[in-house]
Amino acid sequence: MYLKSRLPREMNRKMNSFDLNSYILYKRKQIDGALEEILGHTSNPSRLINAMKHSLMAGGKRLRPILCITAAEAVEGKTDDVVRAACALEMIHTYSLIHDDLPAMDNDNLRRGQPTCHVAFDEATAILAGDALLTLAFEILSSMELTNKNHALKWLRVVNTIATAAGYKSLIEGQMRDMAAEDILLSLENLEEMHALKTGALIEASIITGAILGDGSLEQIEKLKIYARNIGLAFQVTDDILNVEGDPAVMGKDVGTDQTHKKSTYPSILGIEKSKEFARKLVNNALQSLDCFDNKSDPLRAIAHYIVERKR
Amino acid sequence: MYLKSRLPREMNRKMNSFDLNSYILYKRKQIDGALEEILGHTSNPSRLINAMKHSLMAGGKRLRPILCITAAEAVEGKTDDVVRAACALEMIHTYSLIHDDLPAMDNDNLRRGQPTCHVAFDEATAILAGDALLTLAFEILSSMELTNKNHALKWLRVVNTIATAAGYKSLIEGQMRDMAAEDILLSLENLEEMHALKTGALIEASIITGAILGDGSLEQIEKLKIYARNIGLAFQVTDDILNVEGDPAVMGKDVGTDQTHKKSTYPSILGIEKSKEFARKLVNNALQSLDCFDNKSDPLRAIAHYIVERKR
Numbered sequence: 001m002y003l004k005s006r007l008p009r010e011m012n013r014k015m016n017s018f019d020l021n022s023y024i025l026y027k028r029k030q031i032d033g034a035l036e037e038i039l040g041h042t043s044n045p046s047r048l049i050n051a052m053k054h055s056l057m058a059g060g061k062r063l064r065p066i067l068c069i070t071a072a073e074a075v076e077g078k079t080d081d082v083v084r085a086a087c088a089l090e091m092i093h094t095y096s097l098i099h100d101d102l103p104a105m106d107n108d109n110l111r112r113g114q115p116t117c118h119v120a121f122d123e124a125t126a127i128l129a130g131d132a133l134l135t136l137a138f139e140i141l142s143s144m145e146l147t148n149k150n151h152a153l154k155w156l157r158v159v160n161t162i163a164t165a166a167g168y169k170s171l172i173e174g175q176m177r178d179m180a181a182e183d184i185l186l187s188l189e190n191l192e193e194m195h196a197l198k199t200g201a202l203i204e205a206s207i208i209t210g211a212i213l214g215d216g217s218l219e220q221i222e223k224l225k226i227y228a229r230n231i232g233l234a235f236q237v238t239d240d241i242l243n244v245e246g247d248p249a250v251m252g253k254d255v256g257t258d259q260t261h262k263k264s265t266y267p268s269i270l271g272i273e274k275s276k277e278f279a280r281k282l283v284n285n286a287l288q289s290l291d292c293f294d295n296k297s298d299p300l301r302a303i304a305h306y307i308v309e310r311k312r
Numbered sequence: 313m314y315l316k317s318r319l320p321r322e323m324n325r326k327m328n329s330f331d332l333n334s335y336i337l338y339k340r341k342q343i344d345g346a347l348e349e350i351l352g353h354t355s356n357p358s359r360l361i362n363a364m365k366h367s368l369m370a371g372g373k374r375l376r377p378i379l380c381i382t383a384a385e386a387v388e389g390k391t392d393d394v395v396r397a398a399c400a401l402e403m404i405h406t407y408s409l410i411h412d413d414l415p416a417m418d419n420d421n422l423r424r425g426q427p428t429c430h431v432a433f434d435e436a437t438a439i440l441a442g443d444a445l446l447t448l449a450f451e452i453l454s455s456m457e458l459t460n461k462n463h464a465l466k467w468l469r470v471v472n473t474i475a476t477a478a479g480y481k482s483l484i485e486g487q488m489r490d491m492a493a494e495d496i497l498l499s500l501e502n503l504e505e506m507h508a509l510k511t512g513a514l515i516e517a518s519i520i521t522g523a524i525l526g527d528g529s530l531e532q533i534e535k536l537k538i539y540a541r542n543i544g545l546a547f548q549v550t551d552d553i554l555n556v557e558g559d560p561a562v563m564g565k566d567v568g569t570d571q572t573h574k575k576s577t578y579p580s581i582l583g584i585e586k587s588k589e590f591a592r593k594l595v596n597n598a599l600q601s602l603d604c605f606d607n608k609s610d611p612l613r614a615i616a617h618y619i620v621e622r623k624r
Contacts, residue, residue, distance in 0.1 A: 046480075046485060046488065047488060047492075048480055048484060048485055048488045049480065052480065095443075099439055099440070099443060102436075102439065104434075104435035104436045104439060105436045105439070122416075123416035124414075124416045124417045124491060125488070127411055127414065127416060127417070127439065128411070128484050128487060128488060130443075131407075131411060131442075131443075131446065131484055132479060132480035132484045134443065134446060134447065135446065135475055135478050135479040135480070135484070136475070136479055136480060138450045138471060138475040139472060139475035139476050139479050141471070142468050142469075142471035142472035142475060143472055152464040152465040152468045153464040155468055156454050156464045156467055156468050156471075157454075159450060159453070159454035159468075159471055160451060160454035160455055163447055163448070163450040163451035163454060164451050166447050167444060167447040167448055167451055168358075168360055168361065168364065168444035168447070168448060172360060172440050172443055172444045172447070173358060173360055175440060176358065176359060176360045176437070176440060179436060180359075
């Protein structure tokens with residue numbers, strides 16, 4: 001008991017010596033560079049490629065690819081080995097945003113301060129640009145190491161991990177449930193399940209992908225799964241809290257929209273204080289799961305703190 | 313020269329002893345059974361699964377999966393090894409039809425005599441059902457042989473072959489060009505390129521997939537590529553011809569629609585007789601490419617004939 005309750009504070013102390021902002025900026029640049037390289041070789045890009053780039057290069061947080069690379073580093077893998085997989089994960093995340101924003105779904109006009117894909121281009125092009133990013137993810141996941149049998153096995157596992165997380169039992173079913181849940185009061189259990197499907201599964205797959213490509217042990221992968229599930233949910237709980245008490249100027253978007261749209265959220269079900277307590281508990285669970293890792297997992301620890309402490 | 317000109321007739325003779333109809337019916341049943349098995353395990357299927365099944369089980373020709381299995385057999389591979397890859401190819405074909413039929417694209421209400429996915433369900437569900445079939449294809453392509461290094465390499469090559477053919481440089485770019493070509497007169501070269509992208513690439517990938525999984529030699533794969541390119545284009549030329557002089561009762565759909573919509577087609581550019589001649593030439597090219605194969609490739613020969621002789 002003593003050890004368990006002491007753990008988070010120890011982690012906190014360790015984190016002070018680690019500059020997460022610089023780390024994230026550096027990784028983001030690396031990922032953006034790799035994404036540019038994959039899509040940027042055409043001197044006269046097609047309308048389709050321009051639409052793919054419009055959404056892919058619109059300046060996202062790059063949380064999933066960073067988690068992928070950071071997990072690989074935690075098991076002592078090298079960044080170079082996983083950066084293409086990290087790009088594939090960002091492509092799949094971006095495709096899901098393009099399709100979610102469509103008029104037939106959330107009908108959003110702005111994303112990351114820029115016109116959504118169907119507004120900047122047209123609906124048909126946006127549907128196809130999403131399709132193309134999803135397909136390109138699997139093309140680049142399978143394009144390396146085609147002559148190395150040991151590596152082929154790892155990459156095939158990665159394809160399977162990501163396709164399962166992005167598929168009809170996870171991410172896409174999550175979006176179906178999110179749409180069906182409009183104006184309906186969800187139970188805490190149903191809310192948690194929806195988030196686990198819609199965002200949790202791909203966050204978990206990002207971390208597992210890094211661990212597989214970094215040659216993590218089965219035990220390490222199991223621990224990282226626990227980490228992933230906890231920070232994935234903590235991320236969503238914090239999103240809900242920021243929608244209640246965030247600063248619109250800092251967030252760059254309106255707050256209070258969940259209440260306006262009568263969305264079931266953690267604050268609407270648990271209240272704001274219990275939601276914050278729940279988020280902290282999730283982060284502590286995540287930190288404890290990293291107990292058996294050395295300081296190479298410091299970035300993962302810092303990201304867990306960042307996820308609940310962020311202001312936007 | 314003598315050998316070359318004699319070849320098609322010889323093939324014709326061989327074909328008389330081969331019952332293509334029974335062969336296709338048998339394979340179709342095998343593929344439909346495998347597709348049912350993949351999607352059919354839930355006693356209480358979600359709306360998403362029902363939408364995926366609606367389009368996937370609507371009774372298509374199953375040309376791509378049959379070609380995949382038939383190519384594997386031509387290089388002496390076993391059907392059991394490739395049937396899941398064949399299913400993945402049909403899923404990708406079906407996803408592309410669901411998205412092409414959407415109101416933002418071709419806005420079609422009927423497909424194979426049944427309401428299109430967005431009519432039977434709704435637009436959002438149809439977009440997500442398409443996404444889900446595309447993603448499931450890659451899930452099942454990577455779900456086998458995860459412990460066998462030799463097999464992993466083959467399956468990773470298959471993932472790459474199919475993702476490339478279905479991606480932004482092929483199938484999806486073909487659909488972009490098809491939409492852009494409405495009311496525009498295309499040159500023969502542009503028409504051929506559009507078809508090579510939109511339908512040719514996935515037909516070629518189907519055949520190559522079968523050959524890879526059936527352990528075909530590099531030389532065999534090269535020959536099968538030539539076969540694939542020729543029958544892929546012959547299929548499209550014949551479609552155009554049937555749209556001019558097909559029997560609506562036999563076809564189960566209207567004819568003359570290409571002319572009404574001012575679409576560039578082979579008959580509109582070459583005239584009907586030269587189009588027929590061109591289709592026959594393509595089939596002869598396809599048959600010649602099978603010269604080095606034994607009678608295990610008889611089904612491929614029969615399919616080449618069927619593609620231009622069909623009445624619907």
